Amino acid sequence: MAAPVHNAAGRRRPLPMPPLSERKDVPARMTDAVEVSCSARLHLGFFDLNFGLGRRFGSLGLALEQPCTRLRLRRSGVTQVAGPEAARAARYLATLTARLGLPDAHELLIETAMPPHAGLGSGTQLALAVTAALRHLHGLPENLRADAALLGRGARSGVGIGLFATGGLVADGGRGATDAVPPVLARLPLPAAWRVLLLLDPAHAGLSGGAERDAFAALPPMPEATAAAICRLVLMGVLPAAAEADLGAFGAALTAVQALLGAHFAAAQGGAFSSPRVGAAVARLGALGATGLGQSSWGPTGFAFAADPDQARWLAGRLAAEDLTVLICGASNRGAAIRAED
Secondary structure, eight states, X not given: OOOOOBOTTSOBOOEEEOOGGGSOSSOOOOOSEEEEEEEEEEEEEEEESSOTTSOBEEEEEEEEEEEEEEEEEEEEXXXXXXXXXXXXXXXXXHHHHHHHTOOOEEEEEEEEOOOTTSSSOHHHHHHHHHHHHXXXXXXXXXXXXXXXXXXXXXXXXXXXXXXXHHOSEEEEOOBOSSOOOOOEEEEEOOOXXXXXXXXXXXXXXXXXXXXXXXXXXXXXXXXXXXXHHHHHHIIIIIHHHHHTTOHXXXXXXXXXXXXXXXXXXHHHHTSSSSSHHHHHHXXXXXXXXXXXXXXXXXOSOEEEEESSHHHHHHHHHTOOOTTSEEEEEEBOOSOOEEEEEO
């Protein structure tokens, strides 16, 4: 058994647990408190909104180093939930506790939370962070797909669940004849040097909940030729370029995918970008030499890729976007981090 780890004051530090991608689906040792940290994801697009082959959606996503959600769950005599997104986290915790038959009350503190309804996967990542913390606290095996379905996540895309587990660039195969969470088909790391410029519009919120369902229902079927073109761009463009660390080919294919999707969703969101300010800023970045241009999910967050931190800083410095928040992020090639406290 490894010796306990202590800090300079002689106090025991929390023992780090490996990321989800390196752990087996076996019961963990019960502990007194658990901290979970997970990061945002970009939803880079759906493959097939034609549905003619019997499968629906299919999607591509990328895990980012920031923004992050971090929470701590510990045993308590009474249930207390505090911090940003506390109401939503409390619902997740109550649903999971009841389903898993756990009588213990808990203290849940949301230390940081990524912006909601911004196209960054905040709801799914928060839900999975709560279930991961609860299962590890009680020594229960992980079951991300089942818990996500229980909490109403993964209805259209499985990339948020896959990225929570592994990080990187993930493609899922869409929904088949059942309501099972879409299966992950491929996972690739992105080069450490690549950077993503995130453009957030605090004055705008993307569609979610009932409004999102209504928008999907009102969309016309995607032409088969458009779906075929997107699938080809992903399979023969985005994925192999990522595997070969070819940013030029990666960015060109992704920009083309996003252009096709933006045209398809334009009627539902008022244009290729749900935030005109974000759309203008993304176009400006493209003119300055950025690549891989688009919008994550329903937005309003837009994105663009740069070859390295220096180019990303240069681009951000020349972007006149006073009404937007600009973040420079690396891709995260690891899943959620979990720390158990004895």
